[in-house]
Amino acid sequence: MNRPLPLSNKKVLVPRGADHAKSFSRLIEKHGGIPVEIPLISFRPVGMDETLQHILAKINSYDWIVFTSNVTVDTFLSFCQEGSYAKLPKIAAIGDRTGLFLKERGFNTDFIPSKYVAEVFAEEFLAHINNGCRVLIPKGNLAREHIANMLRKQGHTVDEIVVYETYLPEESKMKLNEMLLKRELDILMFTSPSTVNHFIEAVGEKELKELANRCVVACIGPVTEKRLNSLGIEVHASPGQYTVEDMVNSTIDYLESIDKTDKME
Structure with missing residues (x-):
């Protein structure tokens, strides 16, 4: 049986x-x-405003960009395509699936933590990067600020930008x-x-x-x-x-x- x-x-x-x-x-x-x-x-992109345009215009000034999910990748890249920004800084991703998602879109991931949670990411990422880095974190409107706060405490410059809303x-x-x-x-x-x-x-x-x-x-x-x-x-x-x-x-x-x-x- x-x-x-x-x-x-x-x-x-x-x-x-x-x-x-x-x-x-x-x-x-x-x-x-x-x-x-x-x-x-569900998720919907925010409108392209002056803040987002300003971030995209200075994308090359960042050392790292941190992607926390596939949705963040998809939404952020859609804005990049609108502005024809082909080159991104070094990329960190929370999770292998997000890394694979980036690879499918032609981008290599330079850092993935051992566990896919903000606390572990922040700890391991801090040990990985140089002093005084400039980091960009695209995110949803309800995302936590733990990663940004931990990086700032260690002297890094962090810009967070909301690229989608959750509903x-x-x-x-x-x-x-x-x-x-x-x-x-x-x-x-x-x-x-x-x-x-x-x-x-x-x-x-x-x-x-x-x-x-x-x-x-x-x-x-x-x-x-x-x-x-x-x-x-x-x-x-x-x-x-x-x-x-x-x-x-x-x-x-x-x-x-x-x-x-x-x-x-």
């Missing part, structure tokens, strides 16, 4: 939009799960509430604190807590886990490596440990 797949028939929240959900959903399906794509976070699509609110009414979610997966906050914006904090009590909760990264814990929500799966694949594998490990406990009892 074939052993059932670890996520067999479980409905799993995929909190990403169509452009970013495909590989996530395929991973869920590979393990027998049913992906439920409800984008809890919750209106249609996601309706779909999420419909799924909750039908109790059609078994596993909740959160990829950032923003996805948690947007979930609350869609259904309310009380409803999120009630749902979390019925579901397995998984997340990526200590900041996301901290946000969930601050709401009194237990996180069952939070991997040491901050990728979707590791989150899925960590969830499977949790489910299998529960299954073993049930059999022992």
Whole structure:
């Protein structure tokens, strides 16, 4: 008899939009799960203003540019193309996937940290760069300032520029509430604190807590886990490596440990 797949028939929240959900959903399906794509976070570029034009005009004055995500890369490069800025400073990326994303667009990455989280990046990047560097950090409107603050404390000059805004699509609110009414979610997966906050914006904090009590909760990264814990929500799966694949594998490990406990009892 074939052993059932670890996520067999479980409905799993995929909190990403169509452009970013495909590989996530395929991973869920590979393990027998049913992906439920409800984008809890979407992105839109800011308008080209004088501040952004000024930054692009002096792009060659920076020693490094730091990219924290694929979205940041895509959005920033779209502005560069508008202004025909072909050459960038040395590039640092938080994560191999962002490095690969840059490579696909013709840019080499000069630094990637051992762990894909701001605290580790800042520590290792500081040990890697020369004194008195000028660093540019394109970011979203809700991004943390930890990296910039740490670099400034060590005497580096840092410019941060918002290149995209994060928002919750209106249609996601309706779909999420419909799924909750039908109790059609078994596993909740959160990829950032923003996805948690947007979930609350869609259904309310009380409803999120009630749902979390019925579901397995998984997340990526200590900041996301901290946000969930601050709401009194237990996180069952939070991997040491901050990728979707590791989150899925960590969830499977949790489910299998529960299954073993049930059999022992």
